[in-house]
Amino acid sequence: MESTAFNTHKRSADEVIRRALSSVREHLGMEIAYLSEIEGNTSIFRAVDAPGLEDLVKPGDRRSLDDVYCRHIVEGRLPSLIADTADIPLAASMPITAQVPIGSHVSVPIRRDDGSVYGMFCCLSPTPNPSLNARDLAIMEMFADLCADQVNGAIEVEKTRATKTALIQSILDTRAFAVVYQPIYHLGSARPSGFEALCRFKGEPYRSPDIWFAEAEDVGLGIDLELAVIDAALNGFASLPDDVYLSVNASPATATSGRLAEVFAGHPIDRIVLEITEHSAVEDPRALMSELQTWRDLGLILAIDDAGAGYSGLQQIVHLAPDILKLDMSLTSGIDMDAAKRSLAAAMVHFATEQNSIIVAEGIETEAELNTLRKIGVHRGQGWFLGKPAPLDITLCEVLKVARPKQA
Ligand code: C2E
Ligand code: MG
Ligand code: MG
Numbered sequence: 152m153e154s155t156a157f158n159t160h161k162r163s164a165d166e167v168i169r170r171a172l173s174s175v176r177e178h179l180g181m182e183i184a185y186l187s188e189i190e191g192n193t194s195i196f197r198a199v200d201a202p203g204l205e206d207l208v209k210p211g212d213r214r215s216l217d218d219v220y221c222r223h224i225v226e227g228r229l230p231s232l233i234a235d236t237a238d239i240p241l242a243a244s245m246p247i248t249a250q251v252p253i254g255s256h257v258s259v260p261i262r263r264d265d266g267s268v269y270g271m272f273c274c275l276s277p278t279p280n281p282s283l284n285a286r287d288l289a290i291m292e293m294f295a296d297l298c299a300d301q302v303n304g305a306i307e308v309e310k311t312r313a314t315k316t317a318l319i320q321s322i323l324d325t326r327a328f329a330v331v332y333q334p335i336y337h338l339g340s341a342r343p344s345g346f347e348a349l350c351r352f353k354g355e356p357y358r359s360p361d362i363w364f365a366e367a368e369d370v371g372l373g374i375d376l377e378l379a380v381i382d383a384a385l386n387g388f389a390s391l392p393d394d395v396y397l398s399v400n401a402s403p404a405t406a407t408s409g410r411l412a413e414v415f416a417g418h419p420i421d422r423i424v425l426e427i428t429e430h431s432a433v434e435d436p437r438a439l440m441s442e443l444q445t446w447r448d449l450g451l452i453l454a455i456d457d458a459g460a461g462y463s464g465l466q467q468i469v470h471l472a473p474d475i476l477k478l479d480m481s482l483t484s485g486i487d488m489d490a491a492k493r494s495l496a497a498a499m500v501h502f503a504t505e506q507n508s509i510i511v512a513e514g515i516e517t518e519a520e521l522n523t524l525r526k527i528g529v530h531r532g533q534g535w536f537l538g539k540p541a542p543l544d545i546t547l548c549e550v551l552k553v554a555r556p557k558q559a
Pocket of ligand 1 (some may be wrong): 333348349350351359360361362364377380381399400401402426428456457480513514515516533534535536540
């Protein structure tokens, strides 16, 4: 699925160009306006404004440069403004002039930032138009400049997109990421009930995993990347005791991709917690619910991540009826010193208990936060105070250290 910033940019550039074409065409009183791109010896119509003449000319049409005016205009053999093609011998002699027909023609090149010609911004009419003058040409040039800005912006965006795509693809190809595991404790015990798998990317400079995932989503590789990480994360089962679960993160898009089976195959589904992380509104809540239900019927444990923040709103929580609600760190942080956070967390505990789900508090950094959460009745927690995310072998050693005093 393509989200994204790139498409939004393209849509707005297309809209500016579309409006420029129709404004200039109406101003000049001509029938056809278009923006073309020159590729090799071909002129390709990228945007067209020609009400009623859509059969004659439409986006995607191609013409050989040998047949059209473009190259002659760029190289100075034809003027940019032709009020009557019959007055210009070269124009009059070209077959296209009679074919279309072209009676009047105004066309200026669109240049890339490096000065090279991208294509043409052009208006034409089947009839001569003796009123066309230098001021009309100046207006045409103004609109062409406006379109050139859009075209150059789009070229830049496309370059960035290509670079990002190549980077994410190479991360996927070489699996240039590591999975770290953070223990999640039942707050009444010293033994972790599960571990959350979190991704670390090897690229420099360091960027947090959510930024990498957002970039992957921007270039249409978000689902592939999330699945690759889940695939790697679930290998952790091999080192874990049978009663410990593994929590993996997925966006709603990944959850509804129909591809979870690719990465869940061969693993104990009833020990997998799928944390749904929403960074934007869910596109198709029904599809999400039905896909998740299929997996829940097989034992999958469902968690809503970052509850109390962003898009993980109450409505979503009520609809999905998750097994676990993960209390966002913004609520945990400083909860011992904030009565409002305490009452909100208490309300969430009450709500979760009524719904037969449990609360996992994220980001517990201090003993005071931990004690407050315990008092409120929060069921489970994770955070640096309890254990930092680390490679699984290190995490398991840390966990043993934590567990030892209580077991003695
Ligand atoms: P999240 O899933 O809500 O993960 C919790 C984040 O809080 C993690 O950040 C974790 O390292 C951090 N954290 C845990 N305890 C503490 C604490 O006591 N204090 C502080 N300050 N932070 C703590 P991380 O690993 O940087 O991940 C950030 C977000 O990136 C995650 O939020 C999740 O949305 C996304 N993410 C990380 N790994 C994956 C992954 O494998 N797949 C997907 N789809 N998203 C991931
Ligand atoms: Mg999470
Ligand atoms: Mg979270």
